[in-house]
Amino acid sequence: MFSYILRRLVQSFVVLLIVIVMTFSLPYFQPHGILAPAFAVLGARSTPLNVHVWAVQHGLTQSYFVRLYKYIDQLLLHFNLGHSYKQSLSVRSIIALYVPRTIWLALSSLIFTVIIAIPLGIFQASRRNTVVDYAATGTAFLLYAMPAFLLCMLAIDAFGFHWPRFPISPPSGVAPWAIFTDPKAFILPVGCLTLLSVAGLSRFMRGTVLEVMVQDYVRTARAKGCGSRRVLWRHAFRNALGPIVTILGLSIPALFGGALIVEDVFNYAGLGVQTINAAITFDVPTVLGITVLVSIFTLLGNLMADVALGLIDPRIRIEGAR
């Protein structure tokens, strides 16, 4: 088990290096190369002199390999991600500022998603091809096909203005525990994000449980005369748990991506909004830093999911050793 974890750790580290090199190199392909941010920051005052001064200040005159080496060195040894071009903050403090806020949003909706989607999927699987199943599948399909921003906007229009039930924007204070000072303000954003992810997860859960239910051992259990509820929970659910753990580990980036749209619509200052604003203003260090960070989260998530699976099922370890 230990050597398995070690091997996966090494693999994850290699993947992280790939991500860093890829994201670090991307700005070099901009039409104006790595100087593009200088024009974005200086705007109409992009005189050759100002651009040069700015480039020197930000170390852009050094060669690609020197910069890459420095970046990786600073990142790995000092967890220093550099300084934002646009905001007067280090990328580390931007992350420290916004990560908790996004995690609050993403985590609370993830919890609700799991609470709703898993029982729903199992229920649908057990009532396959009944009216309830069709209704739930239909709703899931609709939600899955609904662009996230449209759902959010409709929710704001409906519950913010036509029937004003909920505040339309979470508090803008920095503290992530703002959720406790005004829980009502989180109902719309968390609700929207939850609905959007429930659609995918319940469909996945339904499919997985169905898959498991036709496996030979479940059939055997059924044939032996086990009650269908017992079969469902004892066998089907437990065996479907594996894929669910994996999919949750893999869904971390999707969660950040989905939060992006929700944050944008509800004016919730989080990581997603920071990323898009940084990307459109060529704030390269911020985009890089956030991307690397989310990658680390994802890799850790995958690692934990794999380890958990390995603990559950020794066969996986052998498979994973490949």
Next chain:
Amino acid sequence: MFRKGKFRLALTVGLVAASASLGLIAPTISSAAAPSGTINIAEPPNATPAYILPFYPPSECTVTNTSSFQVMMYRPLYFFGLGSSAALQPKLSTGNLPKYSNGNKTVTLTMKGWKFADGQTVDAESVMFFLNMYKSDPTGFCTYTAGLGIPDQIASASGHGNTVVIHLKSSVSPLWFTDNELAVITPMANTWDLTSASKTAKCASGAYGAASTTASCKAVRTYLNTTAQNVSTFTGKMWQSGDDGPWKLTTMDNLGNATFQPNKKYSGPQKAQVENVKLIAFTTAQAEENQLQAGNIQVGYVDPSILTAPAPSPGAAGPNWGQLGVKYNLVPNGTFANNYMNLNFGNNPGGVFLKQLYVRQALQSSIDQASIDKNAFKNYAVPTWSALPPSTPSSETGAVKEPYPFSLTAAESYFTNNGWTNTGGHLACTSPGTGSGDCGAGIAANAQLKLNIEWVSGSNSEDEMMNAVVADWTSLGISISHTEGTFNDTAGSCPVAYTPTTTYDICNWGGGWLYAPDYYPSGEPLYLTGAGSNSGLYSSPTMDTLIKQTLSSNVKLTAFANYTATNLPVLWDPLNYGTFEISKSLKSSIGFKDVLLTGTPEYFHY
């Protein structure tokens, strides 16, 4: 809900306090009423103040950092703009008007003796602090132009008590030197003369131009520059002790939300009339509009493209948006700016065409500004045709006639008179050569007129405007290809033509040039040959002569402005207005227009 409730409470308390004090104090002195109430002001989307030092580098030179934020606390030597006026405001300035002598080669500044928050006087040394810092690191300040103005034109400068005397190397136009050079100076408190939290330096008191002063100033600037970007220090003792404005910053977070309260030591005429002014940060315009609908903001804005009906006439206020009319007044605001599209006179493929004046004339006369104003901007825009903002004070210029009004037939004849033939919807040069009636230098026989256009897709209005222009140009027979920039709030997508990778022929960044903090629309950073922000590499000896005249002698801007209108260094397009939403309960003795975006909420009260 939370905010709304809190705001109501504050308002009620405010009203009670106001009525109570009115009974005690003579009603004529309205400013003597105890400040009460809270005003929430919306910051523009994704633009939050993040730099507090008034000696700001080009990269921090934004209205968000300067006029809407720093000016609340740090009053410049000469204060420009108040309400609908873009002019110099002597009463709000920390210095008396400058005196020019010795054939406009000597400038004498006297300070009014206002007080900083720590009780020290805003005096000559405060001004010298700024000048010394500028001298030590010219490129560190926003408006530096090599060879022109401060510091390059200064031979010597010295300050004693309340008086600063500046000797210049050559004579200058007083209007220009005051508006563009002296106006950028903000007197700085000597409590900032530090190289670390505890180590004082000699930048403020050192002799101007001395090597020791330069070395000291460089160290001070390095320290202050770092500290000025650290939001957590903004409300601290150091920054607040140098406060000579009507407001002091009491809270500020990294998201850009700030709270100001009255600075009781403010020496100027209009004291703050409310207890709190809050700047609220927004990620998107739509989020801000949602908060307006909820009534959580007193000073906000809407994008004209969502207004349902156009204004009755350009620049006037039309019907408000949706439910907002109940709570808010719509205030159109034209800034002290002018809008234009960059023309690229470099080695780009379309450069040869743009170098011909008749091509520029044809392009300009096929921009239907009236129709664009009315349809794309819902009449929240006015046509422009020269380098001067529409609100330029008449003391600075005479009238400028529109030389190329919209006419597609006129545009067509510019081409047919100069050797072009329209066959099958495409213009081709059928009379190459450099003689009169020929296509002009560098244009080969049968060359097709192709232009590559870039614009920033900031808003629907911007897209509509550019698409309408492209449609008209295409109808003339010009082959247009276009790219839309991917970001919307900076000028960076029209990077200047000197970069070899710039390929556009015409570029519109969706904005223009706001004449602040250099308030004299004299065009030297934009149209002078080789000037820093002359993005299109435009070069005209006549233009150079006219600009230099306005800088060195006492002439009005009229001749320069007329030449920008006729020679077209850029293409002029409508100046779109901002549309403020002002809470109906808010009052102000200067109105709510704000042409220079100099946030002066001390004039607002309930």
Next chain:
Amino acid sequence: MTSTTAEVAALSDDDLPVPMWRQRLKIFMGNKLAIASCVYVIFITLACFLVPHLHPTNQTNQAIAFSTPQSQPPSGAHWLGTDSSGFDVLGRIFFGGEYSLTLGFLAGFITIVVGTLYGMISGFLGGVVDTAMMRLIDAFLSIPYLFLLISLITVFGRSTVFLIGIIGLTGWWGNARIIRGDALLIRNLDYANASTSMGANKWHVIRRHVFPNSISNIVTVATFSVADAILFLSALGFLGLGIQSPETDWGTMLQSGTEQIQNGFWWEVFPVAVVFILVVVAINYIGDALRDAFEVRLIER
């Protein structure tokens, strides 16, 4: 396992494929909703590609649109009204659909081709190559897709060709994993081993055995890829990074429509929203029905 082997046998043997296909077709045809979905998708696709040419409305000339009343409710002249730029909404739904669908189908196609090739090669070659190729996929998958799209678009611009390329060339990672899993499974099956040991060329094995057996997964995944590509394009439209004006796509239309929603201009949002959502639902449903048809074990129940 028995049924899988039966399926495999049925496909790899040239004599017997017809009954299996017929059976699947029958299952698929038996699904009324799936048929309805197919009809709807085909209908909308035809309409989007034909209507703008058969009954052209002004959708690109803004100068002319300026003289059309803007944001007008439905009338005899404009059945679904006009939008805030003065374009006819009904015509614009088809006009924008042409871009959305072209982009969705092309990007989905690129996705599936690249993903299949990558997954097959990785799964079939195995060993170090497989590990390296999968770590690369891991790296791609650990970056939020929307973040990546935004970064790429800010770098490379957003002309239609670039958009297709960017979505197509970045959407295949999940597909590659699924196909690789198939290839891995099939590679280890006895008959594949047998044919390699009998001296068959590896490419021959891929072509003759691995690919046909993965076809069910490929077809299903392809369907979902198209739906996802259309959805991601709409998200880009919302962020203002969709097709460039004056051309448009459904996402961009929805975005500018929602800006007008509080003005009560429902015709600028809801018609296009319904058309759009139903297309994505229908494509997803077709994918599901295909999967059901291919999933022999479920049929037997």
